[in-house]
Amino acid sequence: MSAGVGVNLENLWIRFGDFVAVRDANVNINGGDFFSFLGPSGCGKTTILRAVSGFLEPSEGNVLIGGNNMKGIGPNKRPTALIFQNLALFPLMKVWENITFSMEIKGASAKERRKRADELLDMIALTGQGDKLPAELSGGQKQRVAIARALCAEPDVLLLDEPLSALDLKLRQHMRSELREIQKRVGITFIYITHDQGEALTMSDNVAVMRAGVIDQIGDGKTIYNDPSTAFAASFVGENNVFRGTVKKVIGNEVMINTNRSGDLMARISSNNVGKMKEGDDAMLFIRPEAFSLAPLGTQGDHFVTAEVHKEEFEGNVFNIFMEGEGGKEMKVSLPNLGQSFESHRGEPMTLEYDVHNAVALPAGVLATE
Amino acid sequence: MPRFLREYFNRNGVGLGSVMLGLVLFWTIGLIILPQLSMLDFSFRPNLPPPEIGGPKDVYTLENYKYLIFGPEGGSQDYNAVDLKVFYRTLIAAILVTLFNLMLCYPIAYYLAQTKGNHIRILALMLIIPYWINEILRAFALRIIFGETGVLNNLLVGAGVFDTPFDFIRNDIALYAGLGYAYILLMIFPIYNVIESLDRNQIEAARDMGASWTRIHRRVVIPYAKPGISSGCTMVFMLSAGALAAPQILGGPSSLWFTQLIYQQFNDNSDWPQGAAYAVVLLVTCILLVLALMRVFKVNMGDIGK
């Protein structure tokens, strides 16, 4: 199955003076995977990538590429190619020279390089633009040239540091599918960095969620979305409504939480935390906006929430309803558009129901703040 | 009024604008162009005693230029071998000093520009502070270092490298060192300025693709730094070729610098027209040389100003 070259991080620590940028990271990336590191700005994503590409020696721990320890091996000797956050194309070289710079280093003739450049230009849909300078290309075109330049080096592992962050939304969405497409075609391992959770979920086979130098969770998109293992992961990935409280009762894999504002609510304990939650613990309960459905007003029970409606937003297929939430924040509920309207409910209470299986209980922790 | 002038006055106001413009014009026309034109005029006139100036003998002539090439009328040699040799040696030496300076300063400029931290500011200060001392004193300091009983000879003889003191002065080593040192800042800072704006990621990208350090410099850094390099080289070359203090103080007895010949004509021989002709030849040759090299290395005039 895993045809490509895998990457392993073993007990990786990276310190800058007293500051710990990466704390004990353990990650196994399968060969041929599209793997993403997802986390807010400053959490250490670029630092990890620099350790994999060899620009930075870890303070402790190992980086393995294809099972080989990379300790002491410089960036020019590793089978990786890095696409920089700002692309770093060479402004004074023509596009084709940029793309085939790695071949120039190996001593390929200009003719060979031209030929390879033409192939790669075809692949990135820039046929015939090889003689331009990078400054004469649009943002998306530069992006593709940077990808071609990295691929031309025939790396075993391609490292991408938020390569789409400078593009506008439309182009970003287009480039996402294009990147995924290219990855499938060349079949090498991609390690992708982003702080955009939509990007991570749509493109990746597996995602590592990072917070302040710590990797909170590793899993495929569905697992991370449906079964987050920390409060941070639950609040950072996708939209989520949080209810704080204390554990009242543990019943197998489920738990009753005495919430501060909605009484006792039932939830499923996240898989990683089964057996770790005890009565009296501070806990958080997360329910996604789309996990709610409408219930008869005033229904009481351990999977019903009643709150006042603040406003409604019509989004075509769904209504987004913002209700009085916890600690001054609003609670968001998305109900499918079935021809009804909630306009008349503004300022009035509304009762919602959820399936206990879709509510996730976690030990209280730091939330992602937007 | 052309548009750029109108914009200029709109931005600075008529009063301040006129004062600034006036000063700049006075500076360029009054202090640079007019004196140079009068030098040019001198160079085409015979050297006459004051009463005869403006008289019938005061006519334009190429005598002074001829003198540089053929020597005195009816002289023993076909060519003015002595002066021509000095001229030629001065140009070659100025080129060598420039190249030597470039090789020395490029790594320093690169290091200063691409390294972060406070020690860089201290290093830059250490480069700048010696220039607070005037040129003559600096040259004499070098003379003391390189002299027969100087620090360097004491060290080398003491360490047993030489049996007898080495004559750095007579061998022109002191002169080259002095000229090289005199203008390093003018080489370092233009290069530093350009390299500082080079995105570090470009260097890392090249490295990531497997490039050696020499290739990174050849293909990424030097092409980018070219405007700074040409600006630095031009200044160092022009100033070395036109230097007077360092050759006077550090040159050996045999090694006349062309500027010393010019100085002698003006000062010792009181032959201003002859001195002016020599100066014009030096200036024009240097400018042509620089322009030719700029063409060879595909540098634009605008780049020099960077």
Ligand SMILES: Nc1ncnc2c1ncn2[C@@H]1O[C@H](COP(=O)(O)OP(=O)(O)OP(=O)(O)O)[C@@H](O)[C@H]1O
């Ligand atoms: N060379 C360095 N010296 C000191 N601290 C550093 C250095 N490089 C990074 N850091 C610190 O390490 C932390 C992580 O930085 P990093 O660049 O990995 O963040 P990131 O997750 O890539 O963020 P972003 O999404 O903004 O690019 C930051 O707090 C940063 O200040």
Ligand SMILES: [Mg+2]
């Ligand atoms: Mg980053």
